[in-house]
Amino acid sequence: MSFEHCVRCTVCVENCPVFKVEPLFPGPKQAGPDAQRFRLDGEKSVDQWVRLCSQCKRCEVSCPNDVEVSEIILNAQLKYSREHLSPFSSHLFANTYYISGLGSLAAPVFNRVSSWGISKGVMSLLGIATSLPFPSFRFLTLQRGWKRRGRGARKVVFFHGCFLNFNRPDIGRGIRDLLASLGVQVIIPKQSCCGLPALGNGDLDMARKYAQQNAATLARYIDKGHDVVYACTSCGLTLVRDYPGVLDITLGEKISENTYNVHEYLLSLIENGYTELAPAQVNMTIAYHIPCHLRALGIGYPAARILERIPGLTCHLMEDNCCGLSGSYGFKKKNQGISRKLGQLASSAIREREVEAIVSDCGACRMQLSHYTGLPAFDPSELIVESMKKP
Amino acid sequence: MTPLTYDVVVIGGGMAGFTSALYLTGQGYKVAIISKGDPVCCLSTGCIDVLSSDKNPLDGIPGLSRDHPYHLVGKKGITDALNFFKRIMQDTPIPYSGTPRKNRTILTPIGTAKTTCLVPMTMAGSETESDTYIHVISFKGLKDFFPSYITSGRRNIRFSLYDAGTSSTIGIATLFEDKSFRREFISWIQNLELPHGKVAFPAVLGIRNPLKILTEISDQIGREIFEIPTLPPSIPGLRLFRTLKSSFIKSGGDNYWGKVIASVESQGDQIEAVTLKSPGRPSRVPGKAFILSTGSFVSGGLYATRNTVKETVFDLPVFVPGTRKDWFKEDFFQAGHAIETAGIKVDSSFRPVNTRFGNLFVSGSILSHAEIMKNHCGHGLAIATGFRAAKICEEFLS
Structure with missing residues (x-):
């Protein structure tokens, strides 16, 4: 539903985490539907606070009128980014996929160096927060392991995303082997970042590039009778919602229709009597x-x-x-x-x-x-x- | 594991829906709630209005219109339902005070007295009639809360303002969750050296554990404290909703939130499943029985076109009071616009009349002739009819 369906009830405001703790953010109602009518084509955005939205989508889930509040805000963020120079850290995070790739290649060195005080100083200069320890990278990524496991009538292609690949391949391997042990043929194709980090950092073009690559790969398997499963819920939401939505990928609808959360998929196997879980x-x-x-x-x-x-x-x-x-x-x-x-x-x-x-x-x-x-x-x-x- | 068909699928996650759902999970049934979004209850004062006309709310029932849903529940049914609600809330961070047989008043942000029945414990001490000294403590810049409205209407009330550094109800309530903020705030109050009497706050004393916070402040400043409900975004409304939802989850219920019903699957007179509109693939929620509690116009259960009113999920027949020219009175502020009677007519088993569905029950403000604005019976009606519909649904299942 467009911004005109907003009745200003403030339910979204009650649900916004950023608004709870940051007075500079005017809340989803004002940042979304209220401000939308002032965001005219050809006029430069002045709403720099719109970038404070973290895209958690709680506003949208809570909206009783089905207004796509966070989508309105996302588009405003993209508009703002198009019209203004993005900070360096945004470019860096938009490229998470490449940086993680490098990080895992040089994992022992990178993990050591990133915990040094001096590296933290450099990161801080680049606009990166250092209070949280940086996730460490693994050299033996999911992509560097078995790409094909299990036999059975059910076939899935596993979209693991960046985090499971570069940082926690052990979890990815666990999921791969669990599905295989339940009689599911699992394939792990070569894949890019889902595109969300680029989208969240204002780089629509890069997000679309990733999405198109993934969509082409996944669609090939869907045509051969595979279902797509994901474990990372943010990657999943991007595949299911943004590929046919804001990213407007040609094969988006097909991906969206055939993609399942891994636990949703497991439950369906069990409930259809395909397998048992004891x-x-x-x-x-x-x-x-x-x-x-x-x-x-x-x-x-x-x-x-x-x-x-x-x-x-x-x-x-x-x-x-x-x-x-x-x-x-x-x-x-x-x-x-x-x-x-x-x-x-x-x-x-x-x-x-x-x-x-x-x-x-x-x-x-x-x-x-x-x-x-x-x-x-x-x-x-x-x-x-x-x-x-x-x- | 067996394939999952819910015993009951409740459509609409508001007061009525949660009352039904909590009763049924309590009886051991597997229940799902589907909701398009958060309910109107989030915007409410958190108080349970039953009927405002008399000292005992139940005394007003005979005076209601012949078709009012309260007649289908009866005095005993209403009392049982409200006691059920009180029992459910008793073990949560927001217990309720009051009895179904007695109305009371609470102080509003404009200094008037509002009649209601059950109130959150944080408002139990609210004073509107006696001449006790009340000191209102509000917050600098707080939107839609002007203590001078309260002080100008009554003697023996004064106010002070605290600068919390933020000016929204949500922002301030979040700060109250923080111990060091409370410590600073309490010592500020202690320095005010307030006269004896009560201290009133806008309802922002934390989100998760308001009673604990209120007691902590009260103990330390040595004064009785109560909260005054605010305009939306309303913290007491949010607390009530969150508490109901987490009680439901704790009792083993599933929820599908932010979802609109795309289609209904039925066989003969039985609804078998509803499907949810999702990007890509619609998801299917099958059930043995269904309870419709999607609310009235504001919540989207009813939708008015130019000339008629539609029910938005099952396209049930809707009672519509005459043609459009009959719907409204000339004066907006006059109580009892005819359109308020619009809704679903049900028989004594809370099944919608003139439909083929045998496993569908209807409750809450979507019911016809409820006239919530006129009768001040919103939450009371939701609880009473939600409870009754759940009990009938239970009989149907067994």
């Missing part, structure tokens, strides 16, 4: 932090429905707080304060529950919350894999 006991009390982009996917919380079947596991579902990192958002110095405050709010809600660990589908959420709570953080699939290990 998890063993895992004695643990966890907080399951729902990533904002999983909320935005609107598919319910499929991982929670699998986790609740693991005997011994007590799961507190937490969905009211954004972790505040929002991908590269919190790694920018200018957003550091906002990100920290939101991280602390989410963490104190988790600490009240007295849990042993955090579970979340999103690598960024895990990094942030683990840092502020001091608790270990896992991907849901790590627990599922753990529970499937024969005793």
Whole structure:
């Protein structure tokens, strides 16, 4: 729905994490529908606060009138970026894919150097926040392992995204092997970044370039009867929503129709009787932090429905707080304060529950919350894999 | 694991929907809520209005129009439903005060008295009639909250302003979650050396644990405290919604939020599933029974075209009061515009009349003849009819 359907009810304002802690951001209602009528073609944008939006999409999920609040804001951010010089850090983060590639090639060196005081000084000069430890890279990426596993009537192509590839290939391998053990043929094709970091940093052209590459690859497999599965909920939202939407990729609709969250896919296998899941006991009390982009996917919380079947596991579902990192958002110095405050709010809600660990589908959420709570953080699939290990 | 067909799919995540859903999960049923967005309850005062005409809200029922949904629930049914609501809230961070048989008043941001029934514990101490000294503490620049409105109408009230560095209800309520902010704030109040009496705040004392925060401040300044509800964005409304939603999740319910229903699958007189509009592939939510609680016009359950009114999910027949020229009174502020009676007519089992669906129940403000604005019965009606519809749904399932 366009901005004209907004009835100014302020429900989105109640849900905006940035507005909660940053008085300079006027909130989604004003930044989105209210300001939209002043954003005329040919007139240079003056709304520099629009860049404070972290694109968590909570406004859109909460809107009772189906107004695409965050999409309006995203387009305003892109317009602003087109018309103004972007800061250096934005260019850097838009290129996460290449930087991560380099990082993993030189992983031992890069990981060491990035923790040095002097490197932090340099990063700080470049506008990069250094309060959160930088995620370390792995040389043995997912792409450098088995690209084909399992046999069976069901075939999937795994879109792993950058984080699982470069930083946490162990999680990716776990998912790959779990699916294979359940009788699913898994293929890991060569793939680019989903495009979200570029989109979030104002570089629409680069985002479209990545998206087109991925769409071409994935569509080839879809034509051969594969389903696409993703584990990172932000990559997933980009594939499902932005490929046919703001990125306007020719094959976007096809990708969107055939893409599944990995736990959604697992559940469907189980519910259709294709396979069975007999998890063993895992004695643990966890907080399951729902990533904002999983909320935005609107598919319910499929991982929670699998986790609740693991005997011994007590799961507190937490969905009211954004972790505040929002991908590269919190790694920018200018957003550091906002990100920290939101991280602390989410963490104190988790600490009240007295849990042993955090579970979340999103690598960024895990990094942030683990840092502020001091608790270990896992991907849901790590627990599922753990529970499937024969005793 | 069995293929998942929900016992009950509730469409509409507002007061009525959550009441139904919480009752049913409590009885062990597998329930899903589908909602287009956050409910009107988020914008409310968080108070439960049942009927404002009499001292005992239940005494006003005989005076309601013949078709009012309260008649279908009855006094006992309404009392049971409100007690159920109180019980549910008892174990949450926002317990409620009051009884279904007694109305009370609370102080509003313009200094008037609002009649309501159950109130969040943080408003339990609200004073409108006695001559107790009240000191209002507000915040510099806080939007839509002008303490001078309150002080100008009454003797024995004064106010002070605190500079919190931000001026939105959400921003200030978030600051109150922070211990060091509270410490500074409390010592500021202590330095004011307030006269004896009560202290009132706009309702911004934290989001998650308001009662704990209120008690902490109250203990340290040695005064009784109460909150005054604000205009939207309303923190007490947000607390109520978040609490209901997290209670529902905790009880094992699933939610599909931010989703519009794209189509309905039915076989004979049974609805089998609804599909949700999603980018790409629509997702399917199957159920044995369905409860429709999508609300009235504001929430999008009803949609008015130029000449008629439509129900937006199942296209149920809607009671419409005459033609468009009959819908409104000349004076906007006059209570009882005829359009307020528009909605779904149900039989005594809360099934919509003149439809083929046998496993569909309707509750909340989408019901015809509720006239919520005129009767001041919004949340009360939602709770009462949501509770009753859930009980009937339970009978249907067993």
